[in-house]
Each structure stands twice: as C-alpha cells, then as structure tokens.
Amino acid sequence: MNFSEWFDSPWLEAAIWAAASFILVLQTAQNAVYLVHLCKALPEFLRSRTRASRLREWWMLTSEATPPVSLLVPGYNEEATIVESLRSMLTLRYPEYEIIVINDGSKDGTLARLIEAFELKQVNRAIPGRVSYQPVRGVYATPNLPNLVVVDKANGGKADALNAGMDLASHPYVCSVDADSLLDSDALIRAVRPFIDNPDTTMAVGGTIRVVNGCTVHAGQVTEVRPPRHWVELFQAVEYLRAFLLTRMAWTRSQSVTIISGAFGIFRRETVLELGGYEHGTVGEDMELVVRMHKWAGESGQHHRVWHVPDPVCWTEAPSTLDILSRQRTRWQRGLCDTLWRHRDMLFNRQYGPVGMVALPTFVLFDIVSPILEVAGLLLVPLCYFAGILSLEFFIAYCAVVFGFGLCLSLGAMIIAEFSLQHHRRIRDLVWLGVGAIVENFGYRQLNSWWRVKGIWQFLQKKQGWGDMPRRGFTKAA
Amino acid sequence: MASPLFVLICICLGLMALAVALWLFLLAYRWADNGARARRQILADQWLERLLPVLECASPVTSLPKVAGREEMEAVLGLLRDLAERFRGQYREQLETILGHIGGKEYGIGLLRSHRQPSRLRGCALLAWTGPDEVLDQALLTALQDPSGNVRIEAAYALALRRAPSIQLPEMMQALEERGALASDRVRDILRLAAPGRSDQIATLLARATTARQRVLLLNGLSAAGAFDQAPLVTYQLKDSSPQVRAAALQTLTELGDPFAMTAVSQMVTDPAATVRLEVARFATSMSPAQDATEMLLALAMDDNHDVRRLAVYGVAACDAEAWQQLCVAAVSSPAVTALVREVAQARSLSVPLFLTHELQRMV
Numbered sequence: 001m002n003f004s005e006w007f008d009s010p011w012l013e014a015a016i017w018a019a020a021s022f023i024l025v026l027q028t029a030q031n032a033v034y035l036v037h038l039c040k041a042l043p044e045f046l047r048s049r050t051r052a053s054r055l056r057e058w059w060m061l062t063s064e065a066t067p068p069v070s071l072l073v074p075g076y077n078e079e080a081t082i083v084e085s086l087r088s089m090l091t092l093r094y095p096e097y098e099i100i101v102i103n104d105g106s107k108d109g110t111l112a113r114l115i116e117a118f119e120l121k122q123v124n125r126a127i128p129g130r131v132s133y134q135p136v137r138g139v140y141a142t143p144n145l146p147n148l149v150v151v152d153k154a155n156g157g158k159a160d161a162l163n164a165g166m167d168l169a170s171h172p173y174v175c176s177v178d179a180d181s182l183l184d185s186d187a188l189i190r191a192v193r194p195f196i197d198n199p200d201t202t203m204a205v206g207g208t209i210r211v212v213n214g215c216t217v218h219a220g221q222v223t224e225v226r227p228p229r230h231w232v233e234l235f236q237a238v239e240y241l242r243a244f245l246l247t248r249m250a251w252t253r254s255q256s257v258t259i260i261s262g263a264f265g266i267f268r269r270e271t272v273l274e275l276g277g278y279e280h281g282t283v284g285e286d287m288e289l290v291v292r293m294h295k296w297a298g299e300s301g302q303h304h305r306v307w308h309v310p311d312p313v314c315w316t317e318a319p320s321t322l323d324i325l326s327r328q329r330t331r332w333q334r335g336l337c338d339t340l341w342r343h344r345d346m347l348f349n350r351q352y353g354p355v356g357m358v359a360l361p362t363f364v365l366f367d368i369v370s371p372i373l374e375v376a377g378l379l380l381v382p383l384c385y386f387a388g389i390l391s392l393e394f395f396i397a398y399c400a401v402v403f404g405f406g407l408c409l410s411l412g413a414m415i416i417a418e419f420s421l422q423h424h425r426r427i428r429d430l431v432w433l434g435v436g437a438i439v440e441n442f443g444y445r446q447l448n449s450w451w452r453v454k455g456i457w458q459f460l461q462k463k464q465g466w467g468d469m470p471r472r473g474f475t476k477a478a
Numbered sequence: 479m480a481s482p483l484f485v486l487i488c489i490c491l492g493l494m495a496l497a498v499a500l501w502l503f504l505l506a507y508r509w510a511d512n513g514a515r516a517r518r519q520i521l522a523d524q525w526l527e528r529l530l531p532v533l534e535c536a537s538p539v540t541s542l543p544k545v546a547g548r549e550e551m552e553a554v555l556g557l558l559r560d561l562a563e564r565f566r567g568q569y570r571e572q573l574e575t576i577l578g579h580i581g582g583k584e585y586g587i588g589l590l591r592s593h594r595q596p597s598r599l600r601g602c603a604l605l606a607w608t609g610p611d612e613v614l615d616q617a618l619l620t621a622l623q624d625p626s627g628n629v630r631i632e633a634a635y636a637l638a639l640r641r642a643p644s645i646q647l648p649e650m651m652q653a654l655e656e657r658g659a660l661a662s663d664r665v666r667d668i669l670r671l672a673a674p675g676r677s678d679q680i681a682t683l684l685a686r687a688t689t690a691r692q693r694v695l696l697l698n699g700l701s702a703a704g705a706f707d708q709a710p711l712v713t714y715q716l717k718d719s720s721p722q723v724r725a726a727a728l729q730t731l732t733e734l735g736d737p738f739a740m741t742a743v744s745q746m747v748t749d750p751a752a753t754v755r756l757e758v759a760r761f762a763t764s765m766s767p768a769q770d771a772t773e774m775l776l777a778l779a780m781d782d783n784h785d786v787r788r789l790a791v792y793g794v795a796a797c798d799a800e801a802w803q804q805l806c807v808a809a810v811s812s813p814a815v816t817a818l819v820r821e822v823a824q825a826r827s828l829s830v831p832l833f834l835t836h837e838l839q840r841m842v
Binding site for chain 1: 487491493496497498504508509662666667670785788824
C-alpha cells in the first residue's frame with residue numbers, strides 16, 4: 001500500500017474521527033468541570049464575604065484568640081526586591097508576629113543589603129535541628145526590630161530554606177511568603193480567620209496570589225490596583241483569577257484543596273514538623289506538603305481541613321517575557337507531576353476522602369493527560385479538516401469548545417472575582433481585564449498547554465532545578 | 479433533529495453570549511456602585527465636620543441633624559466605625575450618644591430582622607456599640623437563637639461587650655453549642671468579656687461540662703474572672719485526660735498566680751504532651767524565684783522538646799545567679815542546652831562560667 005492509498009484508507013479516516021471525537025469529548029468534559037468549579041466557587045466567595053467584615057478584623061486585632069504567627073521568607077539572589085518586600089511585611093496589621101528571612105546561600109548581595117538596611121548584628125541562636133536542612137552560617141537580628149530574624153545558611157533550595165525557618169520559628173503557626181512578593185497590610189489577619197473559627201480542624205490556609213505588574217507600589221504597599229499594560233502580564237493576571245483563585249475556591253467548597261501557593265500559605269507548625277518539614281528534591285514543594293498533610297490526616301483518621309481564603313492578597317511580580325514564563329510554567333508542571341507520582345497510592349483511594357477520590361484524579365486527567373491531547377487536537381483537527389477528513393461542523397464545534405467555552409470561563413472567573421473582591425474600581429480597568437480574558441483564549445492558553453507538555457517531558461527526563469527567574473523589582477514591575 | 483455537534487456549538491455560543499452579557503452587567507453595576515460610593519463619601523465628609531465638635535464635646539449631640547435615608551445612615555455609620563477604629567475607643571461614650579441620637583439603635587434592630595446573614599451580622603456589630611438599653615439586649619438575646627452560628631457568635635459578643643445584665647452564661651453557651659459555634663476561638667473572647675462577676679456560673683458550668691472544648695473555654699473564662707476562690711476546681715482539671723484541658727488549666731493557674739497549686743503543677747513536669755509542659759514552664763517562670771518553681775524550670779531545661787527547653791532556660795535566666803550556675807553545670811552534658819545557654823546569655827547579658835565558655839568555643 002503506497003502513501004496515497006494509505007491516506008485514502010477508510011481505516012485511517014475512522015481512526016482520525018475516533019481520536020478527534022475523543023479529544024473533543026475530553027475538552028468538553030474538562031470545560032464542563034471548570035464550569036461546575038465556577039458555580040461552586042460562587043457560594044464560597046459569598047460565604048467568605050460574610051466572614052470578612054472590617055469590624056471583625058478590628059475584633060481580631062485586639063483579640064487574645066488571634067494566634068501569633070512566624071513569617072518565613074526564603075530568599076535566593078533577591079537583592080532587587082528583598083528590602084522592599086520586608087518593609088511591606090513589617091507594616092502588617094497583626095497583633096503578634098515575627099519575620100524569619102532565610103538567605104539560602106545567595107550569590108548576590110542579598111545578605112549585605114539586609115544587614116545594611118536594617119542594621120543587623122550577628123547573634124547567638126540555638127538551632128534545634130528538628131528537620132533536616134543545610135548548615136546555618138549565622139543568625140542576625142537587631143534590637144530596633146525585635147520581631148525580625150535573618151538566617152544565613154548554605155544553599156539547599158527553597159524547601160530546605162523553609163525547613164530552616166520553620167525550625168527556628170517560635171510561634172505555633174508559620175506563614176511562608178516569597179521574598180519577591182508583597183503582602184497587603186491586612187493579608188495576615190484575614191488569612192488566619194479559619195484558624196480562629198476552626199482551631200482544632202484547620203491544618204493549613206492559603207491566600208490569593210495576584211499580579212503586581214501594573215499596580216502602583218509605594219513603601220512596600222500596593223496603593224493603587226491597576227491591570228498590567230503588557231499582554232503577557234495581562235493574560236497572567238486573568239489566569240491567576242481563572243485557574244488559581246476560582247479553582248481553589250471550588251476545591252475549598254469540596255474540602256479538597258491540594259495546592260497552597262508557596263508565595264503565601266499558613267501552616268500549623270507542629271503538624272509540618274511532625275511530617276518532617278518540606279520535601280527536598282522537588283520543585284513543587286508547596287503542593288507536595290499539602291498532599292502529604294492530607295495523606296497523614298487520612299491515615300491517622302484526623303478530621304481536618306485545608307482552606308483557600310480569597311481576600312487576603314499577596315502580590316507577586318509576573319514574568320514579563322515568554323521565555324521566563326515558559327521556564328516558570330514548565331517548572332510548575334514538573335512539580336505537579338512529581339507530587340502526583342510520589343503520592344500515586346492516594347489516587348482513587350477512599351481513605352483520603354475527596355482528595356484521593358476527586359482532586360488528584362482530576363489533576364491527572366485535566367493537567368497531565370488533557371494538555372497532551374489538547375496540543376494533539378490543535379494540530380490534528382485543523383489539518384484533518386483541511387485534508388477533508390473532518391467535517392466543517394466538527395471543526396466549528398471544536399473551535400467553539402476550545403475558544404467559546406474558554407472565553408466563557410475566563411470572563412466568568414473575572415466577573416465573579418471582581419464582583420466579590422472589587423479590586424478594580426475603574427470601569428476602563430474592568431474593560432481592559434475583560435479584553436484580556438477574551439484574547440487570552442486565542443494563543444496564550446494554547447501556549448500554556450504546550451508548556452505543560454514540555455514540563456511533562458522534562459519530568460520524564462528527570463530534569464531538576466528551578467532555572468533563573470530574573471526580577472525587575474516592584475517599582476519597575478509596576 | 480439537530481446533531482449533537484450542532485447542540486454543542488449552540489451551547490458554547492450561548493455561554494459566550496451569557497458571559498459577555500454578565501461582563502456588561504458588571505460594568506454597569508460598577509458604574510452605579512462608584513456613583514453611590516462618591517455620594518457616600520460626600521455625605522461622610524459633611525458629617526465629619528458635624529461630628530468632630532460633638533465628639534470633642536464642643537457642641538451638643540442635639541445639634542446633629544436627623545439622618546435621612548439608608549444611604550446617609552450607611553455613610554455615617556462607616557464614618558463612626560472609622561473614627562472608633564482610629565481613636566481606639568477614646569470617644570466611646572460620645573459615640574454611644576451619637577448612635578442613639580441619629581437612630582442607630584432602630585437601624586441596628588432593623589438589620590437584625592433582615593433575612594440576609596451579613597445584615598444580621600452587621601446589626602449585632604452595630605448594637606454592640608450602642609448604650610445600655612433593655613430593648614436592644616432583648617433583640618440581641620433573640621439573635622442568640624439565629625439559625626446561623628456566626629450570627630450567634632456576633633450577638634453573644636455584642637451582649638458581652640455591652641455588659642448586658644441579662645446575660646446568663648448557661649443559656650449563651652447552650653445557644654452557641656447548638657450551632658457548633660463553640661469550636662470558634664472567638665468564644666474565648668466572649669467568655670473573657672462576660673466573665674467578670676460570673677465566676678460562680680462558670681465554675682458550675684465547668685463542673686458539668688461534658689466536652690474538652692467546653693472545659694478549655696470555661697477555664698479561660700475563669701482566669702479572666704480572676705476567680706482565685708475557684709483555684710482548687712482548676713487544679714482538679716490538671717488530671718483531665720485531654721492535653722488541651724490540662725494546658726488550659728495551667729494557663730488559668732498562671733493567670734491566677736496561685737502558689738498553692740505548685741505541688742500539683744510540679745508533677746506535670748513529666749506530662750507526655752509538650753504543650754502541657756510548655757504551660758508548666760510558663761507557670762514556673764511566673765512563680766520564680768520560688769524554690770519549687772526554680773526546680774521545675776531546671777528540670778524542664780533538660781526537656782526533649784526544644785520549645786519547652788528554650789522557655790525554661792529563659793525562665794532560669796530570670797531566676798537567681800545560683801540557678802543559672804546550676805543550669806550551666808548541667809548544660810555541659812547536653813549540646814542542645816549549651817547552645818540555648820549561649821543564646822540566653824547573650825540576650826540577657828549574663829555571664830557564662832569559664833568551663834562552659836570552653837565548651838561553647840569548641841561547639842562553634
């Protein structure tokens with residue numbers, strides 16, 4: 001059989017139809033699930049609004065029930081943002097907290113900048129060694145800021161740095177914050193609410209991460225919220241609402257939050273120490289820890305909850321070039337694959353409740369299998385349509401699912417988030433965000449799927465490491 | 479009959495149209511909301527000029543006009559909330575009078591009757607700021623039977639803050655428990671506010687408490703009540719099977735400062751729960767330099783748990799020179815304690831014996 005005969009074979013046509021139909025069904029199912037997430041997130045948003053009165057915050061500020069928190073700030077080559085970031089943390093409205101900055105063997109002037117900016121002196125501090133991490137080279141503090149401690153240690157990665165900070169923390173709750181992030185002044189007081197409302201069952205709480213690009217930053221605080229002006233950053237701003245905020249609110253509703261961003265998450269310190277701290281040798285240490293917590297709770301029969309709270313906001317600088325963004329996204333995908341592989345025994349296991357039965361299988365299907373098929377579909381469907389194998393109706397249906405459903409989800413997420421959190425007051429900002437939510441479906445989302453596939457490939461190749469993530473600093477990013 | 483593909487196309491297009499329509503609605507809503515905000519801001523600015531002389535007692539409350547409409551009321555209440563927050567309760571009495579004059583009480587009762595939970599929560603919070611009034615207390619007592627646990631907590635807090643004489647702790651605790659609200663740590667605050675003068679009620683409740691959570695909360699209430707006469711009952715709780723209750727009992731004894739509990743507490747030095755031993759260290763620190771307390775601290779300084787050890791070493795440092803010397807001698811056998819001695823010596827500017835200095839240098 002020559003190529004032409006083979007191409008005209010009814011078997012090939014049937015196979016292509018079957019493959020294309022499978023891709024279409026999976027894409028439709030995926031979008032339908034996301035639509036359900038959107039609907040599930042709405043009541044959770046409304047519920048969190050009732051918990052978020054300003055009077056309540058004032059009560060908590062003066063309350064003895066508000067627990068003291070240790071903020072852990074791991075930093076590696078963060079000289080561009082570390083001082084401003086720390087200044088923002090020092091202005092937090094919270095009754096009692098300490099900040100532990102962990103300089104993870106930076107090669108730039110991170111430590112020197114900290115010592116100079118805050119007049120730090122080396123102090124003696126007992127190292128308990130309850131979890132493993134690289135040796136500590138020195139601990140720095142200043143009498144001017146008794147709640148600030150800087151730990152200088154040998155390089156060992158983010159998980160290692162967080163373990164060191166956790167070991168030295170003196171409060172019962174620890175909050176991990178990225179050194180390249182800014183916290184709203186009320187972020188911490190808002191984020192600890194689940195720990196106050198359900199102290200016995202809450203294991204961890206995650207806050208919302210938003211893109212700082214485009215906003216006005218003054219003295220370490222976001223003073224004016226604006227959407228980013230550049231397309232790549234704007235798409236990420238919309239994506240943070242759609243893929244992270246909405247999905248996590250929906251997971252909160254079904255008690256199966258498995259990701260708390262490393263940029264802003266609060267944990268019960270004793271639990272994390274009991275579990276041996278953050279796992280070394282993974283780039284998805286934040287997700288891995290939360291999944292491990294669920295596993296531990298499931299095996300020990302503990303009634304527990306992990307929450308995502310929408311209104312405490314941590315601002316982060318989004319990559320402004322596709323090259324850096326690609327590195328970030330492939331790394332995230334590697335982290336996801338790694339966590340799912342490490343905890344594959346939890347999949348479809350009733351012992352782990354909705355996490356094992358729903359959340360993790362959903363990740364496998366929609367974040368591992370689906371991107372591969374999506375990329376295949378993006379190549380296969382148009383080619384086969386133009387080759388005359390697929391019908392026009394099929395082609396239109398495929399486009400409607402990929403672009404129409406996607407547009408509906410992006411806009412829906414933006415609308416719900418803005419309706420409940422009201423971050424953007426100006427009409428023109430909402431119009432611009434809406435434009436971003438529409439346009440991101442034509443190219444950006446497909447690119448994202450490609451990066452996911454790359455991430456899966458890198459995971460299979462056992463690629464390690466974070467890759468360089470150059471920062472511009474908040475003022476320049478804004 | 480339409481093919482499934484056609485149906486799918488129609489659904490997608492329909493959803494797209496719906497999303498775009500909702501986006502346009504959001505734009506219209508935000509435009510209207512911005513307008514309402516601007517109006518409220520203007521009203522708040524006008525009222526700020528009227529309120530400041532009244533708060534400073536330069537003008538009588540009667541000089542304030544009546545509030546016209548819901549929007550103006552919301553603007554004024556927002557302003558009063560900001561002022562209260564900014565001045566940390568400095569003008570509390572004037573604020574109570576102003577709220578009474580502008581019709582805040584009636585507005586608060588109206589909010590309590592709303593079918594929306596956020597409004598009922600706001601109603602409770604507003605009434606917490608108003609002056610003594612039996613009708614309002616009654617309205618808040620009714621709110622204690624609200625279907626929502628959150629509203630019950632807010633109503634209980636308002637009653638406690640108002641020091642309403644009609645509060646009966648057993649009823650309040652029962653109302654909170656019915657909706658699972660006792661799980662919240664905010665109930666601790668409520669009990670602490672309501673506790674003064676009600677130690678007998680709390681003690682009776684504690685004796686009848688069936689769950690560890692109830693006992694923890696009530697023990698906390700007893701410490702706020704300063705119920706020294708109930709110390710034996712608190713000491714009895716040290717035998718409870720729950721570590722949370724034992725820790726709470728120790729916290730209460732620390733706050734009460736009862737020296738007669740020393741013997742019972744000293745037996746807790748070997749408690750299996752680290753949280754309990756941590757509270758023992760706190761108790762001993764508060765009781766130092768009593769001999770028994772110092773001995774407890776010296777024992778806890780060698781504890782397995784770092785937090786307990788650290789607190790105990792800081793506690794010993796606050797005792798006398800003899801205890802510090804004793805600790806330094808004992809520290810030689812444990813690198814973990816030696817490191818803590820080094821830390822505390824620097825933090826508290828204490829001298830370290832020569833033999834330990836050599837040990838420290840060796841460690842470094």
